[in-house]
Amino acid sequence: MAVNSRGMAACVKHAARVMIEGQVRGSIVCTASLTAESGTEFATDYTMSKHAVLGLVRSASKQLAARGVRVNCVSPGSVLTPLLCDMLKVGMEDLGKMIAPMYARSGNGMLTEKHVADAVVFLASEEAEFVTGHNLVVDGGVNPL
Structure with a gap:
């Protein structure tokens, strides 16, 4: 919770301060x-922390727009990463088997870090x-929202 919400708030705060002081538009x-948008039946604390990021982005974007600083976020779905393996307590191969059917329905292949x-x-x-x-x-x- 602390890293995802307070850590992100600190990053935005300090990045914005440096950008404003340097008169940098960016x-x-x-x-x-994705869990911040849709919820999940597990990892409630993770979902809450990522929902806090959405609130931060929406508020900071209004506060910083007049200074030429845009604030946005990306919300990825399930990506085959060690973090997700740790969260679900499964190995990489098992995780791939778990999320492959979800992406097979989309016809777009598997979500990757590059996307x-x-x-x-x-x-x-x-x-x-x-x-x-x-x-x-x-x-x-x-995930239909």
Whole structure:
């Protein structure tokens, strides 16, 4: 809870301070989670902490917009990572078997770190210069919100 919510708040606070002092217009991109949008039957504390990130992004985006600082976040679905393995207490191979059917329904293949990184690059780019306070869900369409 502390890392995901207070840690993210500290990062946004200090990044914004440096950007404003340097008169830098730009973007801060946070990481939330699909669970913040949809909930889950496990890991309630994780879901709450990521929901706090959404509140932070929505509030900070309003506070910093006049200074030329955009604040957005990405909310990835399940990505085959050691973090998710630890959370679910399963090995990488078993995790792959667990989440593969979910992505098979989407017809888009499996969500990877690259998909998430591409979303972050977009939000940080000038192509998103008029996007702020947005939560970009990256899940290949597997979770109808």
